[in-house]
Amino acid sequence: MSAPGLPSPGVNAVSYDVDAIRADFPILEQTVHGRPLVYLDNAATAQKPRVVIDAVDRFFRQQNANIHRGVHALSAEATVAYDAVRAKVRAFINAQDDREIIFVRGTTEAINLVAQSFGRGAVGRGDEILVSEMEHHSNLVPWQLLAEQVGAVVKPAPITSEGELDLDALRAAFSDRTKLFAVTHVSNALGTVNPIAEIVATAHASGVPVVVDGAQAVPHIPVDVTALGCDFYAFSGHKMFGPTGVGVLYGRAELLEAMPPYQGGGGMIASVSFEGTTYAPIPTRFEAGTPAIAEVIGLGPAIDYLNEVGFEALMAYEDELVGYAVEQIGSVPGVRLIGTPEERVGVVSFVMDAAHPHDVGTVLDQDGVAVRAGHHCSQPVMDHFGVPATVRASFALYNTPEEIDTLVAGLHHVNEIFG
Amino acid sequence: MAELKQLYQEVILDHNRSPRNFREISDTPHHAEGHNPLCGDNLKVWVELDGDVIADASFIGNGCAISKASASLMTQAVKGKRVSEAKELFASFQKLVTGQVSPQESKEVLGKLILFAGVSEFPVRVKCASLSWHTLNAALEDASEAVTTE
Numbered sequence: 214m215s216a217p218g219l220p221s222p223g224v225n226a227v228s229y230d231v232d233a234i235r236a237d238f239p240i241l242e243q244t245v246h247g248r249p250l251v252y253l254d255n256a257a258t259a260q261k262p263r264v265v266i267d268a269v270d271r272f273f274r275q276q277n278a279n280i281h282r283g284v285h286a287l288s289a290e291a292t293v294a295y296d297a298v299r300a301k302v303r304a305f306i307n308a309q310d311d312r313e314i315i316f317v318r319g320t321t322e323a324i325n326l327v328a329q330s331f332g333r334g335a336v337g338r339g340d341e342i343l344v345s346e347m348e349h350h351s352n353l354v355p356w357q358l359l360a361e362q363v364g365a366v367v368k369p370a371p372i373t374s375e376g377e378l379d380l381d382a383l384r385a386a387f388s389d390r391t392k393l394f395a396v397t398h399v400s401n402a403l404g405t406v407n408p409i410a411e412i413v414a415t416a417h418a419s420g421v422p423v424v425v426d427g428a429q430a431v432p433h434i435p436v437d438v439t440a441l442g443c444d445f446y447a448f449s450g451h452k453m454f455g456p457t458g459v460g461v462l463y464g465r466a467e468l469l470e471a472m473p474p475y476q477g478g479g480g481m482i483a484s485v486s487f488e489g490t491t492y493a494p495i496p497t498r499f500e501a502g503t504p505a506i507a508e509v510i511g512l513g514p515a516i517d518y519l520n521e522v523g524f525e526a527l528m529a530y531e532d533e534l535v536g537y538a539v540e541q542i543g544s545v546p547g548v549r550l551i552g553t554p555e556e557r558v559g560v561v562s563f564v565m566d567a568a569h570p571h572d573v574g575t576v577l578d579q580d581g582v583a584v585r586a587g588h589h590c591s592q593p594v595m596d597h598f599g600v601p602a603t604v605r606a607s608f609a610l611y612n613t614p615e616e617i618d619t620l621v622a623g624l625h626h627v628n629e630i631f632g
Numbered sequence: 633m634a635e636l637k638q639l640y641q642e643v644i645l646d647h648n649r650s651p652r653n654f655r656e657i658s659d660t661p662h663h664a665e666g667h668n669p670l671c672g673d674n675l676k677v678w679v680e681l682d683g684d685v686i687a688d689a690s691f692i693g694n695g696c697a698i699s700k701a702s703a704s705l706m707t708q709a710v711k712g713k714r715v716s717e718a719k720e721l722f723a724s725f726q727k728l729v730t731g732q733v734s735p736q737e738s739k740e741v742l743g744k745l746i747l748f749a750g751v752s753e754f755p756v757r758v759k760c761a762s763l764s765w766h767t768l769n770a771a772l773e774d775a776s777e778a779v780t781t782e
Contacts, residue, residue: 568696568697569694569695569696569697570671570696571671571673571695571696571698571757571760572640572696572697572698575636575639575754575757576636579635579636586671587670587671587672588671588672592672595672601672601673601674601694601695602671602672630636630640630645631640631645631648631697
């Protein structure tokens with residue numbers, strides 16, 4: 214089956230062999246309810262290539278030891294492997310210094326760390342924290358918690374009816390009281406890509422630091438934190454084909470160095486006595502306790518994998534794929550697309566006249582198609598569009614136009630059942 | 633496919649399209665709000681009591697076909713029942729949608745409600761079917777806090 218309007222099997226068959234890529238992901242071989250799995254829930258979590266699975270497996274079979282403390286061979290080996298990934302992450306996002314890379318549990322923990330460690334120092338009573346209206350709850354609730362603690366206010370930066378940041382309104386939203394701006398690079402509910410470099414320049418012109426949620430960006434577009442100019446950038450391993458339980462907080466060294474610890478414990482100290490404790494330098498200061506060693510080590514090959522596929526080829530492929538999805542899904546009778554941003558990656562959100570997103574999800578599941586139905590932890594976005602929930606199809610580098618055809622056939626199926 | 637047909641029976645689809653007793657009862661103290669925070673479904677249930685008999689029941693809300701149809705059929709099923717009977721009905725319904733009893737076994741008690749037997753094949757949808765019943769239960773107990781499925 215070939216999709217009309219799109220050269221099959223890939224956009225650029227020479228440089229992008231989607232069949233070969235699919236073969237790297239063992240889970241994609243399976244069937245669900247007797248139908249081939251069509252995995253379109255990548256914004257929730259992405260599948261893992263064999264190199265990642267093998268790295269985690271190898272670590273537990275052959276390398277498992279705690280890091281930084283042991284003098285024995287295994288510990289030394291684990292420490293080297295762990296620190297090597299830090300350097301790899303630094304290069305991946307073009308940070309200037311390995312010390313600017315902090316391993317955390319995921320994007321959520323990264324943002325909470327910034328809120329509690331940086332935020333408590335930077336935001337005071339009566340101050341404003343500007344938060345875009347398209348944020349995942351993980352880049353909103355930590356700011357609400359901080360605001361409650363220090364007596365500050367969380368102020369929304371509005372979005373347009375297309376689901377893009379309203380840049381004029383944003384510029385006008387900065388005031389003398391604005392102490393921080395939190396914004397996503399790519400919206401998990403709409404797929405909107407925000408012009409981060411431009412936004413950062415605006416914020417910095419008002420002296421406001423910017424925290425960027427990059428969870429949905431890293432699997433789709435190359436991220437260069439130096440070019441973006443942002444102060445903090447957070448992302449999760451599991452959405453970029455790595456393991457769950459590991460994420461990254463990038464922070465500018467000069468800011469991190471001035472920040473107090475987020476959690477206390479082993480590993481983050483220089484010396485401890487009952488008279489007082491001095492803290493380790495960055496990044497160790499922010500990595501209390503035994504980290505997710507195996508998961509960090511598993512993140513390494515995920516980065517290698519993305520680099521080997523190459524963002525140029527990947528972006529060209531995904532751009533056509535998502536364009537095809539928008540066009541095909543949008544042409545199903547009774548479908549309303551939620552969010553029509555000009556710059557979009559990875560996500561197509563929609564509702565149907567005939568059925569509630571949950572019912573759509575159940576019908577699609579019977580066809581082997583995994584999508585997400587709900588508010589996607591972005592209730593302010595749902596409120597903005599006046600819907601309680603959407604169906605979200607989200608794509609990754611291994612999805613194909615044929616899978617979109619299966620999804621669309623499922624949507625016709627929904628119309629047959631509920632029409 | 634067969635399972636989908638079992639889930640989305642004609643009667644369920646009909647009650648989804650045109651829910652019965654889809655209105656407010658303004659002068660009753662017995663009402664409650666329920667929501668499923670995971671999917672954003674929310675509904676309100678009103679009950680009018682005549683002694684310990686449910687004289688009238690109604691609901692308003694938005695949600696999926698299963699939750700709407702369940703609420704609609706529930707309001708029909710409990711009308712004229714004693715409060716204790718309604719609670720027994722809820723217990724039987726819960727057993728049906730979680731697959732603990734067969735539709736044959738519970739047909740006598742549940743009547744039309746055995747249409748929801750298909751839900752047991754879809755564990756993630758059990759909460760959709762039972763949200764209205766939890767909310768009814770809260771309304772009967774004059775719960776002041778909204779019930780949630782979590």
